[in-house]
Amino acid sequence: MADNGARPRCPCGSGEIYDRCCGPLHSGEARAGTAEQLMRSRYSAFATGDAAYLRRSWxxxxxPKRLELDEDTRWIRLEILETRDGSPFHTSGTVRFRxxxxxxxxAPDFMEENSAFAREDGAWVYVSAL
Structure with a gap:
């Protein structure tokens, strides 16, 4: 996330400033309100190298007992392809993304996954790939 004198945009692709988007989730100041918001925050955690947040949101x-991120991989863009359930009124949901x-x-590449999310102790968490 290059700064270039301005506050950096969030890697999740929301268009919002990181400090107002995924930053508060990563720091623990806020919790994701939807499964998609959690998915976006987890992508941003991969992009920023925040393995601790990834584990907390699992x-x-x-x-996993340990999580080691490849520091040389650069995450460049997230596409949300489909969201099912996962709203503030649901207890589970799925998000398909690229x-x-x-x-x-x-060369640039991508991975695609359909992820399952659920609420645990009231918070959205990642369960697994489907």
Whole structure:
């Protein structure tokens, strides 16, 4: 997230300033209100290298004991392809997305996933890929 003298935009693609978008979720000042917002914040955590947030936002039954991120992979764009349920009124939902990245020495590529989310102790958490 290059600053260039201005406050950086959030990597999640919302168009919002990071400090008003995913930043408060990463710092623990706020919680995601929807499954899609949690998905976007998790993408931003990959983009900013925030493994601690990724672990905190993972369902306790599927959370890995350790998580090591590839610091050389640069996440460049997120596309939300479909969202099912996952609103403030649901207890579960899915988000299908495409995350674009560049690995060292390789052409830009993407990964696509349909992710399951659920509420745990009132907070949205990532469960697993479907």
């Amino acid at each position: 369902h306790s039954s599927t959370r 995350a674009h990245y560049v690995a060292p020495g390789a």
